[in-house]
Amino acid sequence: MATSFRNRKAKGSQAERELVKKFWGINWACIRSAGSGSQHYPSPDILVGNGSRRLAIEVKTLSADKKYFSAEEIRGLKYFADKFGAEPWVAVKFQGREWVFLTLEDLEDTGMSKAVSKELAGRRGLSFEELTES
């Protein structure tokens, strides 16, 4: 059964809120972007800072076994991060697993898009604690 757009959007927002809470939980300031997907300026789903590091993060949580980021999403994330002065990251969560964070270089290049499988996430991804410990 196909997931409706409204459902996907709600799930996306819920996942972003979950991450926002995790970052505030370790005292890193974090905001969700209003315009994600509807503005013509690039913006990451969430933007995080702790006074020394800043992370621009694109978030994916759908229940598929492989998460895809469009070329445009990745280009926008890179562009934003570069202009703003932030590290570009993607955050993915597979059903029943913890959040995993990957750099853009870690993603699999499928030609049209970038992808993360469970296997790739397990092999190259950082946990929340690993991402934020340094």
Add this chain to the structure above:
Amino acid sequence: MATSFRNRKAKGSQAERELVKKFWGINWACIRSAGSGSQHYPSPDILVGNGSRRLAIEVKTLSADKKYFSAEEIRGLKYFADKFGAEPWVAVKFQGREWVFLTLEDLEDTGMSKAVSKELAGRRGLSFEELTES
């Protein structure tokens, strides 16, 4: 006639979009916060960066001759900016005038809130160009 909440909110979003456009216009990356007013974590209306500076900005545009920021708004802005690593600013626009930017120290302390009159904005405020030229 009182302005409805929905109207005020729409005007607020429009003003924020106008500022986002101005910052992107000089190549500073800028995002609007999704949660402004509805989250329990503090977040500025917009967050801007150019690789070296980062500005957390609270935005006001209602057509009154004096703009008020609640103690909570200012406390939240300060807190966010401090944790994130950004300069806290307020942006105000009076009808028929250009945007003016003030630091928190520049605001008038009314006891319950902080305020900016046209006179104060003219005397202490920075223009968009002055804010971003350094």
